[in-house]
Amino acid sequence: MGWQTFRGAREAALPSLLDHPHHQLTTSGRAAILLALECVGVGPDDVVLLPTYHCPTMVAPVLTLGARAVFYPIDESGAPQLDWLQVQAPRQAKAMLATHYFGLPQPMQANRAWCDAHGIALIEDCAHAMFGRSGPRAVGGWGDVAIASLTKFFPAPEGGILALNRPDLQLPALTPVPMIQQVKAAADILHMGASHDRLTGLNGLIRGVFALRGLTRRARGAQGAQGARGAQGDGAHPPDAVDANMSLIDLPLSHRALTRASAWVSTEVPRQRIVQARRRHYERLLQALQGSEGFRPLMPQLPADSAPYVFPLWVRTPDPGYLEMRHLGVPVSRWDRLWPGVPTLQGDAGVPWSHHVLQLACHQDLSDQELDAIVAQVRRLFGP
Numbered sequence: 001m002g003w004q005t006f007r008g009a010r011e012a013a014l015p016s017l018l019d020h021p022h023h024q025l026t027t028s029g030r031a032a033i034l035l036a037l038e039c040v041g042v043g044p045d046d047v048v049l050l051p052t053y054h055c056p057t058m059v060a061p062v063l064t065l066g067a068r069a070v071f072y073p074i075d076e077s078g079a080p081q082l083d084w085l086q087v088q089a090p091r092q093a094k095a096m097l098a099t100h101y102f103g104l105p106q107p108m109q110a111n112r113a114w115c116d117a118h119g120i121a122l123i124e125d126c127a128h129a130m131f132g133r134s135g136p137r138a139v140g141g142w143g144d145v146a147i148a149s150l151t152k153f154f155p156a157p158e159g160g161i162l163a164l165n166r167p168d169l170q171l172p173a174l175t176p177v178p179m180i181q182q183v184k185a186a187a188d189i190l191h192m193g194a195s196h197d198r199l200t201g202l203n204g205l206i207r208g209v210f211a212l213r214g215l216t217r218r219a220r221g222a223q224g225a226q227g228a229r230g231a232q233g234d235g236a237h238p239p240d241a242v243d244a245n246m247s248l249i250d251l252p253l254s255h256r257a258l259t260r261a262s263a264w265v266s267t268e269v270p271r272q273r274i275v276q277a278r279r280r281h282y283e284r285l286l287q288a289l290q291g292s293e294g295f296r297p298l299m300p301q302l303p304a305d306s307a308p309y310v311f312p313l314w315v316r317t318p319d320p321g322y323l324e325m326r327h328l329g330v331p332v333s334r335w336d337r338l339w340p341g342v343p344t345l346q347g348d349a350g351v352p353w354s355h356h357v358l359q360l361a362c363h364q365d366l367s368d369q370e371l372d373a374i375v376a377q378v379r380r381l382f383g384p
């Protein structure tokens with residue numbers, strides 16, 4: 001969040017899930033997946049079809065509801081392998097999640113037809129594709145239900161979208177947000193901007209207020225901790241660190257409404273700059289990262305009707321370079337923590353992608369220098 005957030009035209013040239021005629025804001029993309037599953041009647045012991053290439057947050061909602069995940073293979077374009085599903089999908093499959101990876105819209109017509117033919121609900125995962133068109137429809141227009149994630153595109157500390165395309169489905173009633181949470185969300189947005197030096201004129205003031213708050217909290221915490229240590233004795237150990245994304249998700253939070261500040265930031269900020277800057281950054285990375293033996297752009301073209309979330313780069317030997325990039329703070333991620341039990345399937349691109357594909361940031365607020373620094377690190381670590 002910075003002053004630049006408010007630059008440019010309100011409307012983008014691409015449709016957004018925020019314009020969907022039957023949508024509701026949620027606390028996150030994963031909460032929206034959970035609500036989507038509930039909407040289409042997924043419950044304990046039902047089967048949900050999920051891609052082998054995934055972020056754990058796509059799987060956790062399924063298990064949280066007591067349903068079973070069956071993983072299907074994807075092809076080199078990121079599309080579900082429908083021939084495999086035709087033969088292997090269990091009879092009790094109730095829903096299938098299909099994802100517009102990296103914000104590059106996938107064709108959804110064949111998925112739609114396959115799901116219709118088998119009486120399976122299609123959940124269209126637009127977490128990476130807030131804007132765009134897939135064939136003749138806006139993204140989010142193909143699934144029985146579509147979901148999106150606000151934090152990936154807007155300077156909001158939390159948020160997602162649930163959108164319904166079937167008239168017989170109903171948006172859930174979400175629980176109201178406590179006032180303290182409302183205030184905290186607004187403060188978090190300002191703090192996020194100030195801590196990145198994006199609110200010139202207010203950075204020092206906001207950081208000062210938060211530093212002061214931190215000091216008082218620490219002082220109170222130290223007093224509390226002394227008491228707690230006394231009660232536990234010296235042998236107490238901190239609990240094992242748990243990977244939050246790999247655990248089940250928070251049910252009450254998933255059923256809570258979105259805070260007003262996060263909703264306002266996501267619905268009111270100009271969209272044109274976001275779409276244009278992300279496209280420009282993707283094109284710049286595409287140009288700069290051509291022609292090496294050690295790496296190649298996974299998707300050699302940027303589709304016209306898209307606003308990318310990240311730039312996927314295929315790397316021949318990603319380790320240990322990937323770790324070094326992370327240590328250096330280069331904005332890059334990899335979906336290398338597959339959910340336990342993901343099978344190795346012949347012809348599947350998903351599992352190899354989880355090792356070889358790095359997702360480089362192409363966020364609207366990156367500068368050309370920052371993009372060039374990403375390119376320099378990729379060249380240094382993975383090829384000429």
Ligand SMILES: Cc1ncc(COP(=O)(O)O)c(C=O)c1O
Nearest residue numbers: 028029030055057058125127149
């Ligand atoms: C494809 C995909 N779907 C869903 C989610 C969940 O979104 P959120 O982080 O808003 O819960 C993510 C998160 O990274 C994602 O990448």
